[in-house]
Amino acid sequence: MTDAPDGTLATLYPVLAALPAAARQRLQARAQVISMPAGATVFDELQACHGFPFVLSGGLRVVKAAPNGRELPLYRVTPGETCIISSACLLGRAPYNARGIAEVETRLLLLPNADFQALLDEPAFRDFVFQLFSERIADLMQLIEEVAFRKLDQRLAALLLGKGPRLHVTHQQLADELGSVREIVSRLLKGFAEQGLVALAREQVAILDPAGLRRVAGV
Incomplete structure (x- = not known):
């Protein structure tokens, strides 16, 4: 991995400091930094998910697109957060069911699927992923309530x-x-x-x- 100082990553994602040294070294060696220009499609519906993204800078807008071109915003992912749809796709070995768009120029650290699965064996990382699920599901329930009832x-x-x-x-x-x-x-x-x-x-x-x-x- 290049161009992503370990200190910056640990500052944004403190959970990584709780990982064993071997797990941190594996992440550093295997993860790849990807830069996306503003407006770029980071992932799209029906695409295979190849890795777990850590946002280093910029941010993503995750939307559900309708056949007529309309989009329903689901949530945003900013530095220090990650994408639960990516997590769900990796856990379920399923393709994406939404679209991710770079709101501004964005840098991601992408952890390959096999390494994500290995990190889930670490309690601290597993708790981090499922805590994100809990928070995002609460946000999505609020969105459903607004769309359905307001x-x-x-x-x-x-x-x-x-x-x-x-x-x-x-x-x-x-x-x-x-x-x-x-x-x-x-x-x-x-x-x-x-x-x-x-x-x-x-x-x-x-x-x-x-x-x-x-x-x-x-x-």
Whole structure:
């Protein structure tokens, strides 16, 4: 492995310090650093999973794509985290069932499948993987609840409130985060503007009435 100092990796993933020396040496020798430009597809549906990714810098957006091209964001993976879909595919020896996209220029440390399976014999690493499963499943359950039970205007209002008083974002980016289409989000934003909740400008949304947005969001 090159271009991934052990100190940097251990800082991002402290669990690795709990591994026996032989396991750490195996990881260092076998894992490979991969650089991906912004917007690159890191993995795609039905592709085989060849390794376990550690994110060194940048980040991934994991989405579920529909046949019509729409995407539902599932979660993000930032440095110090890892991808449970990759873990599930390796554990189940199954292909990917979602798509991973580099949000910005991203560097990954990819641990081959055989070495991932060997590390699972180490209690500290096994606990780390299953703790991630627990956290991500909780996040995905919340996403399912929002999609199934909250109207899109409520979800949009909550999304706006979580991004600060002034957003530098396109309607398409908001639609992507909500798993919707730009035309619907634009129509909802226009309605918010007519109610005096927000002010719209090119690639900007300014929140004028946070309390009003909270009422819409139901929070």
